[in-house]
């Protein structure tokens with residue numbers, strides 16, 4: 184998978200070169216390119232913002248640098264897009280990648296590349312969306328700052344990308360970079376080969392619509408706190424049952440709204456190990 188990120192703070196994205204994602208890039212499983220929006224300005228001050236039409240506080244990001252930056256992304260993603268459109272990749276059922284949304288289709292049947300725009304006004308990012316996005320041959324991310332990006336950029340981008348405004352939650356950041364880091368990690372780890380043991384992706388929070396069960400390791404008794412006896416029993420049937428009960432209990436207590444949609448099949452995730 185090729186990932187392109189456009190930002191006025193490219194150094195903010197440096198951690199994407201570290202750890203698991205860094206190794207995945209060394210192994211050729213991922214390639215992550217960071218583009219400085221200011222490289223696509225034409226004035227000596229490398230201006231990327233201006234005052235808002237209609238008045239109001241703050242500044243708005245100018246459209247032209249964004250169009251030039253996103254055109255560069257399209258150009259650089261073309262080989263991965265062309266290779267990806269020939270790929271057999273299974274898409275999670277009912278997702279845009281599976282053709283469920285023909286709005287992304289382009290002339291000649293080529294699917295438009297995905298452009299994720301972090302925004303407090305976006306659809307909420309979920310594990311299901313992470314699985315969907317992990318099916319794409321390329322992803323582009325546009326990191327807004329100030330009061331946001333001129334809306335005409337998104338209108339223009341829809342002619343070339345499948346544009347997805349996405350929020351991490353109901354709070355406001357100072358820019359999209361932190362949101363992009365979270366999404367790139369959530370998606371990147373789902374790309375085959377990135378996580379050493381794919382089994383670890385199966386039983387984790389949200390992989391089956393529930394929060395994960397509590398985990399323990401040695402010593403079995405620690406500062407007066409003991410590991411639940413069932414986990415020491417060696418009875419795998421009892422252990423599985425206890426873990427599911429813990430998931431349901433935690434989810435009911437902390438995220439009751441998830442219980443309406445807890446359906447492993449809905450996420451298109453690999454089947455749970457037996």
Ligand SMILES: Nc1nc2cc(Br)ccc2s1
Nearest residue numbers: 301302355356357358359
């Ligand atoms: N929750 C989020 N807040 C923000 C703020 C800006 Br400015 C850009 C993107 C995002 S995503």
